[in-house]
Amino acid sequence: MDHHSPLHRDPLLHSRFRAHGERAMGTAPGRALVLILALSLVWGLGLFQSAPAAAVEAEEDYSIISVANQAIKAQQEKNLPRALELYTQVVNSRALDSGDQLLTYIFNNRGYIYLTRNDPASAIRDFTHSINNAPDYVAFINRGNAYTMLGDDQKAIADYTEALRLRPTSARAYANRSFSWLNLGQPAKAQQDMAQAKRLDPKIDYLSIN
Secondary structure, three states: OOOEOOOOOOEOEEEEEEEOOOOOOOOOOOOOEEEEEEEOOOOOOOOOOOOOHHHOOOHHHHHHHHHHHHHHHHHHOOOHHHHHHHHHHHHHHOOOOOOOHHHHHHHHHHHHHHHHOOOHHHHHHHHHHHHHHOOOHHHHHHHHHHHHHOOOHHHHHHHHHHHHHHOOOOHHHHHHHHHHHHHOOOHHHHHHHHHHHHHHOHHHHHOOOO
16 A cells, blocks of 8 residues: 655645546547556645744745645645645745755645646656655656656656655556556556556556456
């Protein structure tokens, strides 16, 4: 089972989007797509505000953390336009240092919003920033989903495979890679991955390869 990110102890909000066998998000007819988006959304809006005083060196830093919390709250409330605006404000402020875990969450969450807006290219840029800042299996899965949207199954498979290196028990990564193999005309590998996904998470049974 695949319920939390190794980067923090807070639960993730798993947002699932399926487009299996449909013409979804501008993809070519007949492409088998399963996009299961694992949104790295931090619960508990006081999380960053409770940081030690030494971690907040200036009033501006605290203000940016407040904006980040507002963005998270807006995303929880499904106000994605407002969340996107606030995440972008945080990114453009350049107030967060490279390597800051909060910056990793910001890029990953904003990338998810770009996916919902049918903008995989922007999503890939943000997921790549998230990965470069602090590699996490969730961001690799999400970037793989974005590559799948673009029809680049080779790159999608590479990202799902890296996600599995970081989290070998990720049923989500196996399931998504399964459909990328199917798109590339390799049903044996697709069936093998789907079988492993179902072994890891029986709830994933609603996914099947015919």
